[in-house]
Amino acid sequence: MTITSAFPRSPALPLLVLLFSSSLWGLSWWPLKKFVEVGLGGPVLSMLVYGPVGLALAAYLWRERTAWRSQAGLLIALALVGGWANTSFVNALMQGDVVRVMFLFYLSPVWSVLGGWLFLKERVSARRKLAVAVALAGLWLVLGGAQAFSTALSVADVLALTAGLAFAGNNVIARAGQAIPIGSKTAAVFLGCGVLSGVWVLGLGTPVPDVSLPVSLAVLAYGFGWMLLATATWQFGVTHMESGRAGVVMLAELLVAVLTATWWGGEALSALEWVGGALIACAALIEATDTGAPTPPTPIVKKETP
Structure with missing residues (x-):
């Protein structure tokens, strides 16, 4: 059974699903901050959130090996780049101001345009060039304008910027890897995030704190419930909706994050930011x-030898 046959062919369904997914991503900062309050944060938390989900999906990834074998290199690159996108984004949210992190992360469309132009030879229209220029001007202001050169970036700023860059790289690789099933791409990203977070923990020598059973169950629920649901619904929404329309809908993530962080989290930015x-x-x-x-590249179908 295909994905489309499992759901009613309602044009409103992908829209509602993507709005739901964007809301989950926009609110993802809230449980992360709660985990930090009980002493569980940083790469340890991202390892515990993504690692078990990645291991659980490893069997699914192996089952689809025939489909992605011809593009195994791209799948590994997707695991590393997509894994870092999630790892750095989660850690940026835990360490920095949510609103500032979200603004810096949302430079990812700029990096997507540049990456598509450099690596996929996509045509860059005048409209897209304008988007890049406007975004870079926004980055200049968020970082403090003329004071950007005299003020060092915080760790959270660097993580947010690299998360957006890696997310754009994830999109470029995903477009290039047309032979790789969506399920395998999702599993690879979760595995990559778990592995990279584990390497980060080992490199820093960070001890894994003792946590109570309720907190452990909450971490598992966040990984297998919140994050997996947000990822799966996002994949469904963008698969069944035009890319331009999906991009507009996904701006709801930024709106939800900014509004909730200012209302619930009491965050504030300067007028320049x-x-x-x-x-x-x-x-x-x-x-x-x-x-x-540009439209995604046409999949290359290899003929099986008899």
Whole structure:
């Protein structure tokens, strides 16, 4: 049974599913901050959240090995790049201001445009060039404008920027790996995140703290429930919706994160940072509504020898 046959062919369904997914991603900062409050945070938490899910999906990944064997190199690259995107994003949210982290992460459309141009030889329209320029202007303001050169970036800033860069790389690799099933791509990213977080923990020599049974169950629920559900619904939404429309809907993630962090988390930004964040959001909207956006490359189907 295909994915499309398992759901009613309602045009509103992908929209609702993607809005739900974007809301989950936009709210993902809240449980992360709660885990930090009980002494569980950093790469240890991302390892415990993503690692078990990745191990559980490893059997599924192996079962589809015939499909992705011809592009195994791209699958490994996807695990590393996509894994870092998730690892650095989660750790940025735990260490930094949620609103600032989200603005810096949402530069990913800029990196996607540049990556598609450099590696996939995609045409960059004037509209997309405008989006890049607006986003870079927003980045300049978020980082402090003229003070950007005199003020060092925080660890959370670096993690957020590299998360957006890695997420864009994840998208470029995913578009190139047309022979790799969506399920295998998802499993690879979870495995990569768990492995990279584990390497980070070992490299820093960070001890895994003793946590109570309720906290352990909450971590597992967050990984297998919240994060896996957010990822699966996102994959369904973007698979069954035009890329431009999906990009606009996914801006709900930024909106949900900014509103909840300011209302519930009591966060505040300077006027300069708000203007910069607004420019970044506008750039993402320009990119998402670009009617000249390239279509994914045509899958190469290999003929099986008798």
